[in-house]
Amino acid sequence: MPIDSDLLIDWFDSCARDLPWRRPECTAWGVLVSEIMLQQTPVARVEPIWHEWLSRWPVPSALAAASQGEVLRAWGKLGYPRRALRLHAAATAIATEHDDVVPSDVDTLLALPGIGAYTARAVAAFAYGKRAPVVDTNVRRVVARAVHGAGDAGPPSTTRDMADVAMMLPDDESRAARFSAALMELGAVTCTARSPRCADCPIYDDCAWQKAGRPAYTGPAKATQKYAGTDRHVRGLLLDVLRGTPGPVWKSKLDVVWSDAGQRDRCLDSLLVDGLVEQTRDGRFSLPGEH
DNA sequence: GATCCGTGGCG
DNA sequence: TCGCCAAGGAT
Numbered sequence: 001m002p003i004d005s006d007l008l009i010d011w012f013d014s015c016a017r018d019l020p021w022r023r024p025e026c027t028a029w030g031v032l033v034s035e036i037m038l039q040q041t042p043v044a045r046v047e048p049i050w051h052e053w054l055s056r057w058p059v060p061s062a063l064a065a066a067s068q069g070e071v072l073r074a075w076g077k078l079g080y081p082r083r084a085l086r087l088h089a090a091a092t093a094i095a096t097e098h099d100d101v102v103p104s105d106v107d108t109l110l111a112l113p114g115i116g117a118y119t120a121r122a123v124a125a126f127a128y129g130k131r132a133p134v135v136d137t138n139v140r141r142v143v144a145r146a147v148h149g150a151g152d153a154g155p156p157s158t159t160r161d162m163a164d165v166a167m168m169l170p171d172d173e174s175r176a177a178r179f180s181a182a183l184m185e186l187g188a189v190t191c192t193a194r195s196p197r198c199a200d201c202p203i204y205d206d207c208a209w210q211k212a213g214r215p216a217y218t219g220p221a222k223a224t225q226k227y228a229g230t231d232r233h234v235r236g237l238l239l240d241v242l243r244g245t246p247g248p249v250w251k252s253k254l255d256v257v258w259s260d261a262g263q264r265d266r267c268l269d270s271l272l273v274d275g276l277v278e279q280t281r282d283g284r285f286s287l288p289g290e291h
Numbered sequence: 292g293a294t295c296c297g298t299g300g301c302g
Numbered sequence: 303t304c305g306c307c308a309a310g311g312a313t
Contacts, residue, residue, distance in 0.1 A: 045300095086312095119311085228304095298308100301304105
């Protein structure tokens with residue numbers, strides 16, 4: 001059973017969270033910054049950083065004028081700091097190639113660094129009101145349950161997932177964009193992964209999962225990713241030292257964060273390769289552009 | 292398609 | 303306590 005767009009949009013219009021990047025005065029740039037920050041990162045942690053960024057860098061060219069090190073510091077502990085570098089690169093491209101205007105066309109957005117299938121369509125829909133299937137983890141879960149009657153979404157398949165949603169998109173552009181935002185909102189606040197609040201769900205009566213008695217997820221087990229002791233962990237520790245220090249540091253300062261010298265050095269090398277760290281001529285290490 | 296890439300809160 | 307989870311993208 002497809003999702004009743006009228007029910008869902010009405011619920012969204014009356015109950016949606018008041019998030020700053022949803023306000024009418026928010027620019028397309030503000031929407032783009034929010035979408036990048038929200039990748040794999042909860043709203044509560046993004047909000048304060050988003051405000052700082054929009055206040056400090058209100059247009060793409062302003063961010064482009066900042067150094068990579070400044071950008072990484074301002075990114076703080078949002079996680080996945082390569083996103084910050086890519087957003088900086090995207091801002092530079094927008095400033096130089098698009099007249100400082102965030103593109104509204106999906107294919108043009110896809111050509112920018114750090115912008116993939118989800119983010120390109122999210123910006124087109126939420127910043128410009130375009131009709132595009134916006135599919136994130138929330139949408140995949142809501143569709144899996146409400147439409148397919150499954151406990152959760154299986155492994156992602158961009159093509160199939162977008163086709164699923166495209167079929168349900170209202171014809172009207174503005175309503176299509178609100179429908180997408182509503183699907184995401186429902187997954188984020190009501191049809192949650194762990195303990196869904198089905199009693200509060202606006203489409204409860206139509207939900208295939210509810211009708212089937214809410215069967216548990218039966219698909220393939222999701223790969224659980226470790227963190228403690230991984231390279232990701234060590235890279236985070238190394239970067240945290242550089243964020244917390246005004247200028248370049250000697251390697252001895254970095255060596256104290258992790259006992260395994262082999263892993264430490266491998267991670268430092270990978271940070272250099274990724275452009276998250278630079279080495280000065282005298283052999284010290286710093287965030288890029290800070291020496 | 293499988294892996295890698297940060298960080299912190301919560302049940 | 304600790305595994306799961308959070309508006310993904312690049313390779």
